[in-house]
Amino acid sequence: MKKTLLMILSVWVGLLSAISLAPAALSQQVVQYQIAARLDPQAKAVVGSETLTWLNPSSDEVRELQFHLYLNAFKNEKSTFMRESGGQLRGDQAEEGKWGYIDVQSIKLDSGYDLKPSMKFLHPDDDNADDQTVMVATLPEPVRPNGTITLKIDFYSKLPRVFARTGYFGNFYMVGQWFPKIGVYESSGMRYATRGQWNCHQFHATSEFYADYGAYHVDLTVPSNYVVGATGVEQGNHPNKDGTTTHTFVQEDVHDFAWTADPTYIRMERLFDASRLTTAAEISDVARLVGRSPEDVSLQNVRMILLIHPEHAAQADRHFRALEYGLKYFGLWYGRYPYPTITVVDPAYKAGGAAGMEYPTLFTAGTGWLPSSPPSGLEEVVIHEFGHQYWYGMVGSNEFEESWLDEGFNTYSTSQVIDTAYGPSSLSIPFMGIPFSWFISSIKYFEDTVNRLETLGSTRRDYIVRNAWEYYDQTSYGVNSYPRTAATLRTLQHLVGDQTFARIMRTYFERWRFKHPTSNDFRAIVNEVAGRDMKWFFDQLVYSSNILDYAVDKVSSERPKLSLGLFDDPSGKRKEVTEDDRKKQEKEAADSKKRNDSLFESEVIVRRLGGVVVPVDVRVVFENGEQFDTTFDGQYRWTRYKFLKPTKIRYAEVDPEHRLLVDVNLANNSRTLETHHRAVVKWTSKFMFWIQNLLMSLMALV
Amino acid sequence: MTAWEIFCQGRYLANRTKKLWFLLWLMNALLAAVAALPVFGVLNAELKNSLMAASLADRFSLDFAGEFAFKYWDSLPSALILIAALGMVYVVLTLLTTGGTLAVFSCTERRFTAPVFFKGCGTYFWRFFRLLIVAAIFYGIFVVALNGVLSSLVNKLTRPWTQQRLVLLVSWTRLLVVAFVFIVVNMVFDYAKVRLVIDEGRSAVMAALRSIKFVFRNFKKTLAVFVFCMLLGLLFIVIYNPLEHVLPQHTRRWIIVVFVLQQLFILARTYVRLTFFSSEVLLYESLRPSHAPAQEAPAAVPTTFEAGSSPSSPSASWTPPPGEAPAIDPTI
Known part of the structure; x- marks a missing residue:
């Protein structure tokens, strides 16, 4: 009897411990x-x-x-x-x-x-x-x-x-x-x-x-x-x-x-060793940034599997490195990757339609026989598709109805990872499969630039949020769902501050992983974490097709001129100010300029050219180094600033910190008093040189 | 006489025609300036008072380039039409000046003189115009059509292939074949022009057909001369590109220096083109079957050339003055 009781007890204890050891379902x-x-x-x-x-x-x-x-x-x-x-x-x-x-x-x-x-x-x-x-x-x-x-x-x-x-x-x-x-x-x-x-x-x-x-x-x-x-x-x-x-x-x-x-796949496997690939200092920095404990932020090991075609086998290291960056930064910033494996599939040549696609714990990348130097499309696709493990895989938004929540969030995150891990990318245009960047030094750019530029033509047709099949066309779907969202999130980041935004993204991920959030859920978290109502931001930049464009329309600095005409002084005497008096005054002002005590009437006009109303920083810099900073609320279409100072304006600039990434025209964001022709002459002469070469090539044919 | 010697003499002849260089450069620069003027206007309006000008003076800005392209995208067709129109004017001017250039290289003195040059321009313009039409047909058939046929063959052949490496190797081979055919067609029509001038032919078709015969009969030499001239052009590119890349271009002085360098490069390209023509004239004269008289009726114009400078009586045994050029094979 005692034996039987002991047996029952041990089975019971065993069962209980088995239940407690079994991983709890995350969803x-x-x-x-x-x-x-x-x-x-x-x-x-x-x-x-x-x-x-x-x-x-x-x-x-x-x-x-x-x-x-x-x-x-x-x-x-x-x-x-x-x-x-x-x-x-x-x-x-x-x-x-x-x-x-x-x-x-x-x-x-x-x-x-x-x-x-x-x-x-x-x-x-x-x-x-x-x-x-x-x-x-x-x-x-x-x-x-x-x-x-x-x-x-x-x-x-x-x-x-x-x-x-x-x-x-x-x-x-x-x-x-x-x-x-x-x-x-x-x-x-x-x-x-x-x-x-x-x-x-x-x-x-x-x-x-x-x-x-x-x-x-x-x-x-x-x-x-x-x-x-x-x-x-x-x-x-x-x-x-x-x-x-x-x-x-x-x-x-x-x-x-x-x-x-x-x-023909070559199967390779490596371990994402969290302790080797993240340092205590990195964990502590991120923990501070996102307001979590280092334990919350620390990562776990993951088995990385690569199925690669023999032609690309030499690029295995690049695939693994990019995947490591993805696991590391997505994990640190948003939350650790919870699955034991991640599989990267290198699609066959001419099976490009299968490339760059995400599935849970498995995604397809895509490369060529002769890839550009890193970071190139190879790294971008690996990090982007891995990122979908977060924005699609774990945060299960409805891609049919709100594609920005997965593709756009992921484009934003991918850009941050690439810029952090690799620095600027090189523009590479392949010819006959050979990347030009091998031979000539190429233009370097950060992902923000590309996201912004790809956005320029898109905003006039659709809002960001729309059923995926109801955008104006496929291009509008692509631009709104990917780069426009990324540029908009980056703008939001600049407006609420890096730390607040990092906490917004972390909170959104933590609260909605293994669930189905909507745009409203994200907005609620933005308001909650930022501690203010950001509805105006979403109304204008997410649920609108308006463009954002602020410009410095006018900058002037002139000495006050003596007014002509008849003037009564306090004693009742009438005095006429003539052209001669004005000339005399101008001469005196010119002399005082040499003494540096002449006053200037300066004026700056800032205009809102687009439909989006966002408070924008305005900076006016004077020739003596003095600086005037203010904010234009943008409510009316324009505003004027006047100054009376013993110095001229050097320049005026809106959004001097470049926080509004979705501004469609950066060239008009500033205005200098003096004109600058160097850039104009330089690029015109370059253009002329290209045309000359084109004509010379034509000569060889005739 | 070897192809190398022909090429060296050709360079020597091109060296002697500096006025011609200048004339051709001026023609090129003026037309390009017409295209550049609107760009100057637009850039000036966009940038002259913007802080972006300062950064653009230092380096290329993808931000500005993208914005500029976006803003002026609708103007692109007009810009392309302007460039195409300038291209057509340039073609006409090139047809004119090529006649003059070949007349200069094939006259007895082989020096640039205004009468010889301008007479040549007028004399050969319509012949070269007709030749241009024939050339367009040849380029169409042998380059564009061949490229299309080969492309479709390569696509068909490589369709089931699963290795990009093999597909690329085949594609590069196709490109090389097309480039080679392009060079041959280009050579054929260069010699056709030379033939029209030296033999005083009038028929563009006959000139083209005989030129084909000439090129293929003397394929090694014609190709070697072409390759030497092409390498000369590549040499200038190899010199220019790194230089342009390392020079700072952010101050007024350096912008001027680079502009001058650019124009020197265009002058160098002009020189290369002249070397092509002069070498081809020399080679044609040296290889013409037994200095056979022209089979077609001579043109009326050469009689008006100055004594000793008739393009119809080139001196096959012409040598540069002693000490001015490399030794010349007396067998010419």
Whole structure:
């Protein structure tokens, strides 16, 4: 009896300790996917079977389930994706006859109830009856609040020739958005939902994705000579009798699963050793900056996996170094990377459509045989796509509806990492695959400059926040979602201060990781951390297409002139001031100038040329070194400053600290009293020289 | 006589025509100045009172360049039309001056004199104009079309290739082939011009066809002369570029120095072009089959040339005055 009691006690203690040792889930695990998939290299297809357990996170009874069938975007030219993209995305062309699609062959409840008869396609965004990227299945009984439902789905995914993120080229496979994926059920009050509803958009040319967090357990069966990489941790693999191998990957707290296979990959693995790559001083500095303890800021080790093609093997170090910078700075600034692995995929040459894409714990980079010197596109794409582990992966904003929250935030963060880690980049324009920067010293620039310049032409068409498929065009989507957001966040940083902004970003990440925030949630955190209402900023720079442009319109410094005419003195005597009196006075003033005690009437006019009203610093510098600083509130279109001083103005400048990165014209931000022709002559003569050379080359042809 | 000797004599002849250098440079600079004037006006309006001018005097500003491009993007078509119009004027002027230049190099004195030059300009203008049309067809067929065909072949061939290295190597090979064909076509039409002047031909088509025959019969020599001249041009580029790069350009004095340097470079390019022509004239004279008389009716104009300077009677055994130039092969 005693023995039995002891046994029961020890089992109980063991169970309790097992429960306490198991890592707590980081997210509300709404979905549990168990997928078995087999790659058919001949058919360029994946045959799969998934068991999906879905938790109804709301207090509603849910009577239907909606699914994304993303691959159907590549089924024909009538899909919404193809209509919007014209069969062309990110420089890649869809190839005729190499379509992709996904067939749901069977969909049943675990009770065996067949949902297929109720299956139909929805097109909530554009009423395109030909689009098959969203599917709905009606349930025989509703899923109760906080209840679960388990489905078994068999599917056949025919991969397209790599075009938009996913597909094959030769033996290279990048398999993303490949399985029937349930949408997000938003209960009333969640994000913008006013009542319980499915958020399950069609696949658009300019949209990315949105899904619930959960756990994935995926068995991938591929020919044994293929090297495989996937979301999550590989738990093991076992060869099969038919010459294939089954690889098992598992990962919790992610909202998607992607994988890649190619027999020519070289697999490399290195450890991100947090103790080696971050110093105590760095941790302490960042801790102070973001207002957290050093323990909160410190990082953890991560296994870095690189799947690289032999042609690029010499660039492995550059990939790893860039990834280390990403893990380090994103981790220090926003919060540590919580997953044990991160996999970088180097897409095959001519599979550029698969390059530069993020998936949870796995992303694709992209390089060429002859890359420019670092930091180049290689480093930028590695750091940017890694950054999406934060702004998309962990902070799960809705990319369909608020692309700025992932792409823009990530462009901002990427820029900060590149500038911090590498310094200025070099402009590199390759010719026939050879980067010019190898031969000539190239123009250096910081990322802020590029983000600002790319923004210049964009603001007149759209607000930053908009449904991804409703921007004026693809360019406007790109510019507003990426660089304009980055430049706007940088401007916000300058306005609230570096430390406050660092705390805003940290707080936003910490509060919203593994959740689905909106723009309003970010704005609330800005107000909370900054301690002031920044609505005016968001109204004008995020929810507006106005431009910001302040200018110094006029600068003058003149000696006061004697007024001509008849003047009565206090005694009642009338005196006439003539031209001779004025000349005499001017002569005296000229003499006093030599003595340096002549007074000048100076005037500065500052104008607001754009529609955005932001308080702007104004600085007036005088020839004697004196400086006058003030702020123009910008409420009216212009303001005038007058001075009476024994010195002339040297120059006047608005925004002297260059805080307003989104100002569209920096040349008019200052005005000097004296004219400067050196730059004009220098660049005109250069232009003339270029034309002369052009004409000389023409001479050789005639 | 070797190609190198021809090239050396060609350089010598080009050296003797400094007035011609100046004339061609002036023509080039004036036209470029016309294009530069609006740029000066716009830059002046943008920058003369801006602090940005100070930083732009020191170094290139991507911020300003981007803003400038954005602001004046709508004016780009007008600017391109202006440049194209200037290009066309330059083509016409080049057609004129090429006749004069070749007349100078092929006359007995082989020195620049205004009458010889301007007479040559007038005499050969329309012939060269017709030749330009023929040349355009040749460039179209042998360079543009060939490039298109090769591109499409390379694309087709490399479509399934999965290694960028191989694709790039094939693409570079294509580029080299096209560049080589371009050089050959360029040589052919240079010699066609030389032929029209020396042989007093009138038919552009005949001149082109015979020039093809001439170039391919003497391919090694014609190519060698071309390559020597081209290397001379490359030498000037190699000298100019680092110099321009290291010179400070932020003070008024240095801006003037660099401007002068730029103009010297243009003069050097003019000199290279003249060396092309003079070397080609010398080579053609030395290799012309048995100094055969022109098969076409001679033009009326040469009779009006000054005694001893007729372009129709070039002296194949012309040698520079003693001590002025390298020794010349007496077998010419």
